[in-house]
Amino acid sequence: MTVLPGKLSDYAGKEMSGDFAPLVLIPTTAGTGSEATKFFVYTDTATDAKLLMKGDALLPKLAVIDWTYTISSPVSITVATGMDALTHAVEAYTSKKSNPVTDIYCLDAIKQIFKYLPLAAKDGNDKTAREQMALAAYEAGVCINNSSVTLVHGMSRPIGALFHVPHGISNAMLITECLRFALDGEGAEERFAKIAEEIGEAEKTDSPSCASKKFLGALERLTKTLEVPSLREYGIDLEKFAVSEEKMASDALASGSPANTRKAVIKEDIIAIYDRLRLA
Ligand SMILES: [Fe+2]
Structure with missing residues (x-):
């Protein structure tokens, strides 16, 4: 400025x-x-x-991407930022703006994060985990720069702004429910199925419908392993959250990110997802 x-x-x-x-x-x-x-x-x-x-x-x-600078990151920051990177890669891969070049980076980043984020969270001194996470976060950055984020980031920013939840944690709170919603979008199921295959969660012979659900299951397990809190567990005032949903949904849509989802998103859809998070 x-x-x-x-x-x-x-x-x-x-x-x-x-x-x-x-x-x-x-x-x-x-x-x-x-x-x-x-x-x-x-x-x-x-x-x-x-x-x-x-x-x-x-x-x-x-x-300058040097993993040694990430070694001292505490577990809470490691989890929040790592889940942000994962959300970037998954959203860019399943965005309407995905392209064959970012697809390669996205899939690599997703695969590495599923493998190494739990290890980095468990032992911050795990050099291999830190190095692979630094690379994956960079790759995921390239992906959003070229293929954009979607519904998760759109809905996550308002939670961060109003309730001061770290960005990666609000992404992690939202990601499974948002992707469950987006699953029947155009070509989405095949893309989620490909991710499931890439992370070793599904077989090539699985139907896209079956494999994509396996991916959602793997995501749920990952957020559990990383002890991602619910809105309630985080200590958010759920009554304030309920009355804020309307504004948050407007802000989410205004950001433009939800429009990159492979399924049309309207304000009521966003409010319904916020509701599900609040009642969980
Ligand atoms: Fe992000």
Whole structure:
């Protein structure tokens, strides 16, 4: 903002450009993938909304991806950021904007995260797990930069903005229910089935319907292993949540992310998913 007029929120939804200082990004978590994207997110405290900012000028000139910087990340941050990276890869792979190049990165990232995130969470000093997670988070960043996120991120940002849940945890709370909803979208089942096969959860001979459900089962097990809390367990005021669902659904749709889902999403669908999370 040193080179731009106005305030940051004036640029929400617009392409940010300007004569910015060269940007060098060094991730210290295996998560957001910011080192590979033209996006950043911030909470506008004036409106309690999490805003997604974008612009090619926000892509770093240089990214230094060194897993040794992630070693000291505590288990809570490791889980939250790792689940963010997984959500990026799964959403980009099943987005309407998926493409054959990001598909390769997505599948690799998903496979590595399923294998190594539980290990990194269990033992933060596991060098192989940390290294593979750093690579996977980068790959997943490349994927969202080119193929976008979908319903999960759309619905996750409002929870973060209003209830201050870490981004990766609100993704993790939402991901299974959102994908269950998206399953009958155009070509979605085949894509989820492919993920199931890739992570060793389904056989090639399984029908897409069967394999895609196996993927959802694997996701549920992963979030259990990583002790992802429910809204209730996190201590969220469920009454406040209930009255906020309308605003959160509007904010989710306004972000544009839900429209990348392979199934048409309307406000009532989003509210129904928020309801399911609240009543779980
Ligand atoms: Fe994210």
